[in-house]
Amino acid sequence: MQEPTFIYLGLLIIASLTLLLIGVLVLYLRLIRRYLNLREGGRAELDSQTLLANAQKKSQEILEEAHKKASEIVERSEKFLQAQEGKVAKELEKASKTYANYFQDALRRVEQEASETLKNVPEEIKKVYATEIVNIRTTLDAQLSKAREDSRQIVLEAYQKAEAEVENYKKKRLSQIDDSIIIILQEVARRVLSREINQEEHERLVMKALQEAKREHVFEEDNKQ
């Protein structure tokens, strides 16, 4: 029985070797392809360089054309501008002239009107002012007289009040004086009297007082209360 196994093993080896070979071939072919690609690229590179040079030349031509066209346009526009300037200036002159005329007319008209109204104003103002002044004068007069009256009243009242106060004060002072007179009289009378009463009379009076006190139980003991 070992023979089939050897056969199988041999087959396996051969298969794997074949596979390996195929694989290597494939890789080799890929490599070749890549190499070829690169080579073409190099050629393409060479081509690209000429392409670049062409492109550059073309672009320069375009630029020159553009420049030419632009200068033409500029020229044209300059001319146009000049023409337009000339027109505008003319128009402006015309317009300004007409406006100046208008303005002057208007000014003249306004002047006239103003002068007229101005002439009238003083008249009117004069009238109004005149009446106003008259009014003011009358009111002033009235107020003045009223003020005069009032002040007269006030002064009168104040005077009356002052008079009344003075009267009052006089009365008070008089009564005060009366009081002091009474006091002085009292003192005088007192002194006179006490001098008048001689010792014996004094003694008699004191004894009388003592007797009255005794009568009214002043000298009694306080035991009841």
Add this chain to the structure above:
Amino acid sequence: MKDFENYLEESGEIGYVEEVIHSLIYASGLPGAHPNEVVVFESGDLGQILSLEEEYVEVLLLTSTKVKVGSRIARTGEALQIRVDKSLLGRVIDPLGRAKDKKAILKDTLNLPIDTEPPKLMMRKEVESAFETGVSLVDLVVPLGRGQRELVIGDRKTGKTEFLLQTVMTQAKVGSVCIYAVVGQKQVDIKKLQEFFQEKGIDKNTLIVASSSSEPSGLIYLTPFSAMTIAEYFRDQGMDVLLVLDDMTTHARNYREISLLAKRFPGKSAYPGDIFYLQARLVERAGNFKKGSITLLPVAESILGDLSGYIQTNLMAMTDGHIFFDIDLYNEGKRPAVNPYLSVTRVGHQTQSALARDVSRELSSFLVTYERMKQFLHFGAEIGNTARNILNLGSKLDAFFNQSADLTVPLSANLLILGGLWAGIWTETKLEDLPGQMEQVLLSYQTDKGYKSQVDELIKSLKSFSDLVNNIRRNREIIESKIKS
């Protein structure tokens, strides 16, 4: 001087000043003097006899001039009296009836004694009509009645005076006579009070009895008594009177000063043993009577929210309830800073209509629930729908109760807006827009007479809170028509 000589003649007795200790005078003589009698000094100053000893008479000086030793004293034979008259309204007077505003001296009319016995039982009547303060929180949760004595207690600068001024504004507008007694405060505060009344246009119904802290102790000690006497005069004319005593702790301190100077034996916290008697016999003179009523709002200052102080507990025992201004709530920004859980009204609920009473009950229990929910929220647990609704409604209610110091709200408007809140009118509204909308409703109520009568009719006709809520639910336009977005 003439008066002194006259009294000397009439009484036939003379005393000489032997010793002067601050505002206490010890005098010899005056054998027939009685306690609490008024005496006149040579200089025209007045004093009141505090007590009688074997050798001396103890006199409390009522003016601030210095009395010299050796000056003469005469008895007047009368107890302290004050002039009372309708012309007192709109004025500022001191406890002896002398004018403090620079106007003409008052005419000599009726003189009433300052210290009298409280009226007996037969003259009194049950507290039956409501007393509106214009502050929503108080009118709904801690309502007051005419003739009630309600203590206003809180730390300093917690908004007590603002609350009192709102009450005075509301009451003056309905025609009650308002008497504001300023006991030993700064002069500038007295001036500000006077200007406030003038500015609000209510000075025709108000009267200020004032003693500043620089006046003699005797005068400060008399201030609430004088104010009460004037209140009694107006009550006897058939009017309803509101009397504010600002403040009783200063009054107690002053009396302590006088007692200690007079060498009385000090009791608790160095206060004299008769401090309760002194303030109680004053507070008992207020109440609801057959002729008129005196609603008394004494003010007490607590220190750091301590309600267990001596004078504070005394005053709480004498009054028919208290409104507590909490410094913590004030610091949180609540105005008025009234703590509804610690405030009490003993006779206020019986004056409310059936609807108002029901609202009060509902509101109180809701506030408790809300408070509990808020505590619960601190744990950060997830809250269900019910809790969330309660918190929402609670925060809207907080916004409703936050009232500025110059706004007064009538009770019917309060009930309407509250009913609207419960009926869900503002469920979708943002919290910032709520106050503005409520104010619009309030404004309509105050300006539109037709709307006002409509609302008043509705409130009068309903008997319970649920009726009100259902009614508003059914016709939402009654509120919504007044809200312009």
Add this chain to the structure above:
Amino acid sequence: MNNNQHIYNRFLENIKTRREADELKEEAVLLKKGLYEDEGRAYESYLKTRVRAWVAGEISEVFSQEGVNKAEFLQGLLDKLAGLKAVRLVIAFEPSQEQLSRFVSFIKGAAGQDTIVDLTYEPHIIGGAIIVYQGKYKDVSFKKIFEYQFEKEREKLLSLLDKEK
């Protein structure tokens, strides 16, 4: 002790005014002090030199009796002097000694022996007296009447003056 009362009254008879009472008090204090100074010898010297004649005389008489405790007696005298009641008398003139004695004896008769008179001279009251005793006040002077009359006659007086003008 009744005996001593009797003796004390003898002293008091000579005391009319507060000034005299104070003088006697000073002398009694001095004598009492002297009993304990210098083993009792200072007392003798004071009695001779620093005390008024009549006082010295009375004291010597008392102490010459048997069984008199000097210190006790002097203390008793001081107590008596302290317990004296004063009557304040305001008059309009300066009385002579006899007049003063008469006033004092009347007062002592009315108010008791242990009273002294506090005399004040005030010409302002013109006449009569103002009496103050134990807080009671009595004005029986001319001043009141005088002022009253003047008020009534004020107008008349003024018109008189005007006429003279």
